[in-house]
Amino acid sequence: KQEVTQIPAALSVPEGENLVLNCSFTDSAIYNLQWFRQDPGKGLTSLLLIQSSQREQTSGRLNASLDKSSGRSTLYIAASQPGDSATYLCAVKEDTGKLIFGQGTTLQVKP
Amino acid sequence: DVKVTQSSRYLVKRTGEKVFLECVQDMDHENMFWYRQDPGLGLRLIYFSYDVKMKEKGDIPEGYSVSREKKERFSLILESASTNQTSMYLCASSSGQGAWTEAFFGQGTRLTVV
Numbered sequence: 683k684q685e686v687t688q689i690p691a692a693l694s695v696p697e698g699e700n701l702v703l704n705c706s707f708t709d710s711a712i713y714n715l716q717w718f719r720q721d722p723g724k725g726l727t728s729l730l731l732i733q734s735s736q737r738e739q740t741s742g743r744l745n746a747s748l749d750k751s752s753g754r755s756t757l758y759i760a761a762s763q764p765g766d767s768a769t770y771l772c773a774v775k776e777d778t779g780k781l782i783f784g785q786g787t788t789l790q791v792k793p
Numbered sequence: 794d795v796k797v798t799q800s801s802r803y804l805v806k807r808t809g810e811k812v813f814l815e816c817v818q819d820m821d822h823e824n825m826f827w828y829r830q831d832p833g834l835g836l837r838l839i840y841f842s843y844d845v846k847m848k849e850k851g852d853i854p855e856g857y858s859v860s861r862e863k864k865e866r867f868s869l870i871l872e873s874a875s876t877n878q879t880s881m882y883l884c885a886s887s888s889g890q891g892a893w894t895e896a897f898f899g900q901g902t903r904l905t906v907v
Contacts, residue, residue, distance in 0.1 A: 692869070703870070703885075713894075714893070714894070715853065716797075716895065716896060718898070723881075723901070723903070724900060724901060725797075725883060725898040725899050725900040725901045726883065727898075728895055728897060728898075730897045731893075735892055771835075771836070774891075774893070775887075775894070775896070779824050779843055779889070780826075780838065780841055780851075781824070781826065781838075781885070781887075781896055782796075782838075783812040783828075783833035783835055783836040784835065785833075785834075786835060
């Protein structure tokens with residue numbers, strides 16, 4: 683059974699720092715991996731999608747990498763801002779079409 | 794833009810009531826999902842549908858049922874609401890099984906059962 687783990691569970695950094703969020707998964711037979719952002723009490727907003735054949739994707743200050751063979755993905759946030767404060771979740775898509783989520787990393791960026 | 798719309802943001806129901814949570818997507822997606830989210834437990838899959846009238850149980854289907862009569866609409870039904878079903882419910886949709894297919898979420902329904 684696929685298991686997705688995110689470390690750390692919480693992170694607090696000063697504004698302007700670069701940071702890395704980690705996601706690991708146990709079964710490398712995935713279609714893709716997606717990173718989401720969730721603000722308190724809200725739904726999930728898609729940030730980046732990496733197909734299983736890709737190594738990385740970039741959007742603005744965000745860069746996501748995927749190493750399928752080792753079961754790892756990272757989300758790199760450059761020059762963090764207070765507005766980046768949120769919970770970040772990763773999810774893998776199985777061949778059944780199901781999405782399996784990690785528990786998320788709650789990020790606080792202090793001004 | 795893809796839109797996934799959940800019928801209510803907040804809902805308060807009494808124990809024993811039959812509760813319907815509705816989700817509609819406008820992008821002709823084959824797959825639709827219902828998750829619940831609880832502090833410390835993350836997102837847990839309740840039910841998954843990959844086509845009209847097709848459904849699969851997720852990790853926690855007990856006490857829930859679903860209906861998908863039309864491609865754009867996926868309903869979650871709490872047959873007899875209980876206090877342990879108080880939670881945030883999230884609906885999502887995605888297209889098929891390809892590697893390029895992105896999942897999109899609704900805004901969530903905060904359900905309180907009293």
